[in-house]
Amino acid sequence: MAEAEKKQSGAKILLVEDELNIAKLFEFNLKKAGFVVEIANNGTAGYELAKEVKPDLIISDIMMPETDGFEFRKLLLQDVELRKIPFVFLTAKGEEEDVLEGYDLDIQDYIIKTASTKVVIAKINAILNSHKKERAKVVAEVQQAADNMRATVVPKEFPAFEGYEIRHWHVPFENVPGGDFIDYFKFDNDNLVIILGDVMGKKWGAWYFAVAYAGYVRSAIRFALQTVQDLSPAKIISKVNESVCKDERIAEVFITLSVLIVNNKTNKVKYSGAGDLPLIYKKDKVDYILSRGLLLGFDETSEYQDHEIDLISGDELFLLTDGIMESRNPWGEQFGNEGFLKALKESPAGSDSIEVIKKVFSEHTGGKYEDDVSLIEIKRI
Amino acid sequence: MVIVEQRYGNVLVEIVDLDRATLTEAGILKEALTKGIEEGLKKVVVDISKCEFVDSTFLGVLVNALKRVAKENGDMKLVGFKPGVRSMFELTRLFRVFDTYSTLEEAVKSFN
Numbered sequence: 001m002a003e004a005e006k007k008q009s010g011a012k013i014l015l016v017e018d019e020l021n022i023a024k025l026f027e028f029n030l031k032k033a034g035f036v037v038e039i040a041n042n043g044t045a046g047y048e049l050a051k052e053v054k055p056d057l058i059i060s061d062i063m064m065p066e067t068d069g070f071e072f073r074k075l076l077l078q079d080v081e082l083r084k085i086p087f088v089f090l091t092a093k094g095e096e097e098d099v100l101e102g103y104d105l106d107i108q109d110y111i112i113k114t115a116s117t118k119v120v121i122a123k124i125n126a127i128l129n130s131h132k133k134e135r136a137k138v139v140a141e142v143q144q145a146a147d148n149m150r151a152t153v154v155p156k157e158f159p160a161f162e163g164y165e166i167r168h169w170h171v172p173f174e175n176v177p178g179g180d181f182i183d184y185f186k187f188d189n190d191n192l193v194i195i196l197g198d199v200m201g202k203k204w205g206a207w208y209f210a211v212a213y214a215g216y217v218r219s220a221i222r223f224a225l226q227t228v229q230d231l232s233p234a235k236i237i238s239k240v241n242e243s244v245c246k247d248e249r250i251a252e253v254f255i256t257l258s259v260l261i262v263n264n265k266t267n268k269v270k271y272s273g274a275g276d277l278p279l280i281y282k283k284d285k286v287d288y289i290l291s292r293g294l295l296l297g298f299d300e301t302s303e304y305q306d307h308e309i310d311l312i313s314g315d316e317l318f319l320l321t322d323g324i325m326e327s328r329n330p331w332g333e334q335f336g337n338e339g340f341l342k343a344l345k346e347s348p349a350g351s352d353s354i355e356v357i358k359k360v361f362s363e364h365t366g367g368k369y370e371d372d373v374s375l376i377e378i379k380r381i
Numbered sequence: 382m383v384i385v386e387q388r389y390g391n392v393l394v395e396i397v398d399l400d401r402a403t404l405t406e407a408g409i410l411k412e413a414l415t416k417g418i419e420e421g422l423k424k425v426v427v428d429i430s431k432c433e434f435v436d437s438t439f440l441g442v443l444v445n446a447l448k449r450v451a452k453e454n455g456d457m458k459l460v461g462f463k464p465g466v467r468s469m470f471e472l473t474r475l476f477r478v479f480d481t482y483s484t485l486e487e488a489v490k491s492f493n
Contacts, residue, residue, distance in 0.1 A: 081408070179437075200441040254444050256473065275473045294474055298444060322437055325472075334434075334465060337472070371436070 011128055012036045014055035016046035016072060017090065018064045022113060026059070026090075029117045035124070043067025047075045050082050057128055059088045059111065062098055073105045086127050153214050154374075159184040161192045163264040165381055169354055171373040173323070179255075180321050180372035181214035185222060187261070191231055194260040195221055196276070196376055198321040199253055200295070213253050217296070220244070221259070233259035233272035234304035237293060241274065245300040255296040258319045262378060269309045269317065269378070274302070277325060278337065280318040281309065282353065286344045288337070311380040316353055318344075318378075323371035329364050339364060353377060384409050386417075389489045393417040396428040396485070404438035414446040423455025426488045430461045435469060447479065456480065458488040 013030055017023040018041045027037045038053050040046035043060070044067045050058060058076070062069035069089055076082045086108045091098055099110060108127050111120055154170045168182055179199030186192055199213045217240060224239035236259055244255065258276040262269050271279050273291030275298075280288045293304040309317070320340070327335050340357070347356040354377050361373075383406050387394040395413055399406060414425065427443060429435060447457040458480045462470065470476050482488040 198437070200437040200444075254441050275475075277472055290472070292474065294478065295444065298448065298478065322469075326434070326436065326469075332433075336468070 010034060010036065011056040012038065012053060013124070014038045014040065014046065014050055014053065014058045016040045016043065016058065016060040016064070016069070018042055018061060022061075022090075026120075029120065030124075033117075033121045033124075043069065043072025043075065046072050047082075050076065050085070051079070054081070055085060056131075057086045057088065057124060059090055059124075061090045062102075063092075070101060070105065073102075073107065077106065086131050088123070088127065153181040153211055155182060155184060159186065159192060161186070161262065161264060162189075163267070163381055164192075164262060165379040166192070166194065166262075166377070167354055168374065168376045169358060170375075171323075171369060173369065173372045179214065180323065180374040181218065182374060182376060183218050183221070185225060187225060187231060190263050190265045192262045192264070193221075193225060193231075193236075194262065194319070194376060194378065195257070196319045196321065196374060197255055197257045198276075198372070198374075199255050213255070217244070217255055217257070231261050231270070232306050233261055233270050234293075234306045237272050237274050237296070237304045238302075241296045241302055241304075242300055244297040253297060256321070257296055258291070260317070260319065260378065267311045267380060269311060271307045271309065272304045274304060277320055277322060279307075280320070280337075280340065280344065282316040282318075282344050283312070286341055288341070313380055316377060316379045318353075319376040321372065321374045323369060323373040324361060324375060327361070327365045327368075327370050327373070330366060335361060335364050353379075384413055386413055388422075391422060392424045392426060392489050392492050393422040394426045394428065394485065394489065397432055399432055401434045401436075402429065402432045402439040403434075403436040407436075407439040407442045410439070411442045411445075414442070418446065418449055418453075418455075423450050423453050424492045425450055425455065425457040426460060426485065426492075427457065428460040428485050428488070429466060430463070430483075430485075432461070433463050433465050435466050440469070440473070440475070444475070444478070456492075458482060458491060460485050460488045 013035045015023060015026055015037055023039050027039060030037045038049055038055060040049045042064045046060060060069045060072055073087060088109050088111055089102045089107055090111050090113055092113055102110065109123060111123060158167050170182060181197050183195040184192060197214065197217055220240045220243045221236060224236045228235045237257060256275040258273045258279065260269055260271050271289065272293060274293040275295035276291060278288035278290045289307050294302045324340065325334065325336055343357050343360040344353065347353055357375065383399050385396040385398055395410060397410065425446065450457050460482050482491065
């Protein structure tokens with residue numbers, strides 16, 4: 001089958017046409033060819049409908065009352081989302097002036113109203129196919145870049161730290177790194193700094209900025225570590241928060257952050273967090289500590305507090321981001337903090353906690369995650 | 382319309398008519414709030430009482446708008462919350478930064 005004839009059944013087409021008979025005729029033929037058709041009778045209504053239904057292709061008449069086809073196209077071009085949708089003008093006879101003005105407005109093609117159904121359908125399929133191929137190419141390139149960058153937001157290997165087993169589980173959303181980042185920093189032989197962060201608002205169609213923000217925060221943390229007098233997670237977070245608040249370039253981004261410092265001589269762990277989820281622990285019981293700090297980047301004067309925990313052999317700590325809490329089962333119920341605590345409480349003694357959580361979580365969600373999933377486990381051997 | 386805008390005098394109200402407020406719709410709210418704030422409206426109410434769930438991108442839009450109006454000595458209040466959204470606000474400590482109300486009327490009146 002020739003490329004242009006490959007059918008794009010099920011594709012959604014928005015038809016903007018004020019003449020009822022023509023609209024009906026096109027609707028009939030397009031539906032017969034397997035397309036889903038939405039109709040508006042002028043440019044303003046077409047624009048509103050396009051925002052609502054996000055069609056795969058727009059076909060628009062030129063001469064229409066109120067907002068004509070050219071004005072409609074100009075409206076679409078101002079909208080970041082809608083301007084990308086392939087656009088075709090419908091014209092009475094393909095007047096040269098109309099054709100030229102149309103191409104100035106970055107349209108894909110023209111369809112003459114009197115063209116045969118076969119020609120119209122073939123043109124639509126050809127445009128949709130070429131758009132799909134372009135998109136597939138871009139997605140492949142993004143995927144490639146994402147694969148390369150994943151290593152920069154989450155370490156490939158778990159850190160070796162005497163007396164402790166430290167592991168993480170990270171699944172990027174739809175295989176593209178979102179806003180979660182993990183970092184380990186060995187301050188000296190006795191102290192390991194563990195960092196888990198989540199950049200909010202990460203999916204503004206520009207995930208790579210999230211990767212850059214994550215890198216920025218990681219550098220700020222490492223810088224703070226070199227300048228703080230005593231090893232205090234709260235002080236580190238305060239310093240990072242000050243830098244983030246002062247930097248106008250990242251004013252629109254908010255970050256949740258958990259910082260843990262594990263000392264393998266004293267076996268004390270210091271923890272502080274900024275808008276993060278609770279630090280969960282499994283000792284003689286399963287419980288959690290909720291830090292009190294606000295999101296990074298919200299207020300320069302935010303205060304953060306350290307919490308200290310003593311660990312004995314077999315004790316475990318867990319840091320996680322909202323991808324785990326917010327993922328739902330097919331009935332729409334979130335896994336939640338409760339789901340996580342329950343999975344831990346019910347895990348048999350001596351079992352591998354990460355594997356237990358993975359299993360319960362996968363059963364709950366049916367393997368369909370809705371965000372980055374990140375979990376760090378710290379276990380005293 | 383997933384975001385319904387109303388104005389009560391100089392109070393800008395955005396009602397989020399969604400069960401799940403996620404990144405898909407966050408852009409619409411962001412655009413509406415930016416437009417209102419740029420027009421000079423500093424008293425803002427966002428009603429999320431219908432939402433069963435608000436994701437972090439959507440939340441980021443709310444936090445950012447609050448930051449913007451606060452800079453101009455304005456304020457932003459929220460109307461809510463269904464249990465899932467309440468627990469998200471509790472977990473992320475956002476109750477400490479937003480004034481919250483259980484009805485739209487109370488939120489709007491709080492500006493007077």
